[in-house]
Amino acid sequence: MAGQSAIQIDAVSKRFTPTGPLVLDNVSLTIEPGDFVCLLGASGCGKSTLLNIIAGLEHPSSGSITVASGNAAVMFQDSALLPWLTASRNVELALRLRGVPRARRRSEARELLDVVNLADAAEKRPHELSGGMRQRVALARSLAQDRQVLLMDEPFAALDAITRDLLHEELDRVWRETGRTIVFVTHNVREAVRLGQRVLLMSSRPGRIANEWQVSGDAHRRIESPEVSRLSAEITDQLRQEIRRNAA
Amino acid sequence: MLPDTTATRTTETRNTSLIDSDSVNDRAAVDHSVTDHAAVAQAASELRTLESGLDALQSVAVTEKSPWRRFLDSVLPPVLLLVALTAAWQFYVVIAQPRPDLAPGPLDVAASMAELWSDGRLQLAVLTSLERGGIGFLIAVAIGTPLGLLLAEWRLLRRALGPLLSGLQVLPSVAWVPAAILWFGLSDATVYFVILMGAIPSIANGLVAGVDQVPPQLRRVGTVLGANRGQLATLIVLPAAMPGYFAGLKQGWAFSWRSLMAAEIITMGGTIGFGLGSMLQQSRELADLSAVLATILVILAIGILVELVFFAPIERRLLRRRGLRPGGIR
Numbered sequence: 001m002a003g004q005s006a007i008q009i010d011a012v013s014k015r016f017t018p019t020g021p022l023v024l025d026n027v028s029l030t031i032e033p034g035d036f037v038c039l040l041g042a043s044g045c046g047k048s049t050l051l052n053i054i055a056g057l058e059h060p061s062s063g064s065i066t067v068a069s070g071n072a073a074v075m076f077q078d079s080a081l082l083p084w085l086t087a088s089r090n091v092e093l094a095l096r097l098r099g100v101p102r103a104r105r106r107s108e109a110r111e112l113l114d115v116v117n118l119a120d121a122a123e124k125r126p127h128e129l130s131g132g133m134r135q136r137v138a139l140a141r142s143l144a145q146d147r148q149v150l151l152m153d154e155p156f157a158a159l160d161a162i163t164r165d166l167l168h169e170e171l172d173r174v175w176r177e178t179g180r181t182i183v184f185v186t187h188n189v190r191e192a193v194r195l196g197q198r199v200l201l202m203s204s205r206p207g208r209i210a211n212e213w214q215v216s217g218d219a220h221r222r223i224e225s226p227e228v229s230r231l232s233a234e235i236t237d238q239l240r241q242e243i244r245r246n247a248a
Numbered sequence: 249m250l251p252d253t254t255a256t257r258t259t260e261t262r263n264t265s266l267i268d269s270d271s272v273n274d275r276a277a278v279d280h281s282v283t284d285h286a287a288v289a290q291a292a293s294e295l296r297t298l299e300s301g302l303d304a305l306q307s308v309a310v311t312e313k314s315p316w317r318r319f320l321d322s323v324l325p326p327v328l329l330l331v332a333l334t335a336a337w338q339f340y341v342v343i344a345q346p347r348p349d350l351a352p353g354p355l356d357v358a359a360s361m362a363e364l365w366s367d368g369r370l371q372l373a374v375l376t377s378l379e380r381g382g383i384g385f386l387i388a389v390a391i392g393t394p395l396g397l398l399l400a401e402w403r404l405l406r407r408a409l410g411p412l413l414s415g416l417q418v419l420p421s422v423a424w425v426p427a428a429i430l431w432f433g434l435s436d437a438t439v440y441f442v443i444l445m446g447a448i449p450s451i452a453n454g455l456v457a458g459v460d461q462v463p464p465q466l467r468r469v470g471t472v473l474g475a476n477r478g479q480l481a482t483l484i485v486l487p488a489a490m491p492g493y494f495a496g497l498k499q500g501w502a503f504s505w506r507s508l509m510a511a512e513i514i515t516m517g518g519t520i521g522f523g524l525g526s527m528l529q530q531s532r533e534l535a536d537l538s539a540v541l542a543t544i545l546v547i548l549a550i551g552i553l554v555e556l557v558f559f560a561p562i563e564r565r566l567l568r569r570r571g572l573r574p575g576g577i578r
Contacts, residue, residue: 055472057468057471057472071474073472074472076465076468076469078465080465080466080468080469082466082469082484082487082488083569083570083571084487084488084490084569084570093473093483094473096483097473097474097475097479097483098473098474117295117296117299117300118303121303125569125570125571126571127570127571128307128571129307130302130303130306130307131306132302132303132306133303133306133307141473145472145473145474162302163302163306166295166298166299166302169295170295170299173292173295
C-alpha cells in the first residue's frame with residue numbers, strides 16, 4: 001500500500017436533484033494513510049454530504065472517489081446503537097457482519113470495549129449508559145469493523161463539555177494506537193484544531209475547500225492550550241468571512 | 249501555523265499491521281526513550297480513572313422491584329376494586345329487592361356459574377372457545393406477518409392493498425358472518441373465517457406501522473456495517489419493529505376473541521361445537537339472566553387472564569430492554 005493514498009477524491013460535485021443547488025462544487029482531496037483530517041465549516045457547507053459520499057451512503061453527481069481499503073467505518077452524531085442489544089452485542093453485530101466466526105466474537109468484543117475503557121459496561125443496554133459511554137461503544141463498534149478508514153460525523157456535538165474533552169483524549173489515544181485514517185466532520189473550530197493534523201475549512205453554498213492548515217501533532221496538546229487558541233482564532237476569522245459572503 | 253513539537257511522539261503501541269510503517273515515520277519521529285513511554289502509560293491510566301469517574305457520576309443505578317412487590321402493586325388495586333364493586337352490587341340487591349329475573353345478585357350469578365360448572369357445560373364452552381380462538385389467532389399470525397412484511401417493503405403492493413386492509417380493519421368482522429354461513433354452512437370453517445377476517449388486518453397493519461417507525465439511522469448503520477438486504481431485515485429492521493408488531497398482535501388477539509364470540513352467538517347448530525358464545529345464546533333463549541351474566545363474566549375473565557399471563561410479561565420485557573416503560577404496569 002506504500003505510496004497509495006487512503007482516500008482519493010477527484011473533482012466531486014453533488015446536486016441532490018438535477019435542477020437543485022450545487023451542494024459540493026468540484027472538491028478534490030487526497031488523504032494519506034494514518035492522517036487525522038478535520039472537515040470544518042458552517043451549516044450547509046456540504047461537509048456531512050462529503051462524508052456520506054466517502055462512506056458510500058450517497059453517490060456523487062460527478063467526479064470520482066476511491067477509498068483504498070474498499071470501505072469505511074462510520075460514526076454518527078447520535079450513537080445509533082441498537083437499543084435492544086447490550087453494548088457487547090452491539091459490537092458483536094459489527095463483528096458478525098464482518099464475518100468473524102461466532103466463537104471469537106464475544107472475546108473480541110470484550111477486547112474492543114476494553115480499548116474504550118468500557119469492559120465493565122459490556123452487559124448494559126444503551127439506555128443504561130450515559131451519552132459519552134454510548135459514543136464510546138459506537139467507537140468500539142466502528143473499530144470492530146476493522147476498516148483502515150474511520151469517518152466521524154460530528155460524533156461529540158451532543159455531549160457536554162467535560163465528556164467531550166475526555167472523548168477527545170480517548171479518540172486521540174485510539175488513533176495513535178491503531179493508526180487509523182480518520183476524517184472528522186465538525187463545526188467546532190477548537191475541536192478541529194485540538195484533534196486534527198490537517199484542518200480543512202469548507203465554504204458554504206456551494207461547498208468547496210476554502211483553506212487548509214497543518215497542525216503539529218503534539219500528543220498532549222489540550223483544547224485550552226495557547227497554540228490551539230491562536231490557531232482557532234485565525235481559522236474562526238476566516239470562517240466568519242466565508243459566512244459573511246452569504247449575507248447578500 | 250504551529251511549531252512542530254512532534255519529536256517526542258511514541259509509536260511503539262501502534263498496530264503496524266494496520267498501517268504502513270513508512271507513513272508513520274513520515275508523520276512522527278520514532279522515539280524509544282523509556283521516560284517518554286512511561287509518561288504515555290501514565291497519561292493513559294490517568295485518562296482511564298478520569299473516564300471511570302465520569303461514568304460513575306453519569307450512570308444511575310436502576311433499582312428493580314422484587315417480583316413479590318410487583319405482584320402486589322399490579323394485582324392488589326384491581327382485586328380491591330372488584331371486591332368493592334361486588335359488595336356494592338350485593339348491597340343494592342339486598343336493600344332495593346329488585347325482581348330477581350331482571351337484576352340477579354352476585355350470589356345468584358355465582359350459583360348459576362356453579363350449576364354450569366357441575367353439568368360440565370362451562371368447561372366444555374371455555375375449552376372449545378379457547379381452542380378455536382387460539383388456533384384462529386395463530387393462523388392469523390402466520391398469514392398476517394408475511395403479509396405485513398410484504399406491505400412494509402414493497403411499495404407498489406402497499407399502495408394497492410394498504411387502503412383495503414385499513415378498511416377491513418375498521419369493518420366489524422361480524423359483518424362477514426352471514427356470508428360465511430352461506431359459503432361454509434354451519435361448520436368450524438365459518439368461525440375461523442370470521443376470526444381471520446378480524447385479526448389478519450390488525451396484525452399486518454401493526455407490523456407495517458412498526459417497520460415504518462424504525463429510525464432511518466438504524467438502517468444506515470446496518471448498511472455501513474455491511475449488512476445485505478436479508479441481514480438488514482432480520483438483524484435490524486424486524487427487531488426494531490417489534491414494539492409495533494407486538495401492539496398489532498395484541499390487537500389481533502382482541503379482534504380474534506371478539507369475532508369468535510360474535511360468530512358463536514349468531515351461528516348455532518350444524519357441526520359447530522359448543523362455545524362460550526353458544527352458551528350465552530342458549531341462556532338467553534332460556535331467559536336465564538344470571539347464567540347470561542355468569543357467561544359474560546367468564547368471557548371477560550379469560551380476556552383479562554390472557555392479557556396478564558401471556559401478553560403483559562412479554563410486553564414488559566420487550567419495552568424494558570429498550571429503556572421504555574409500559575404504562576400502568578410498573
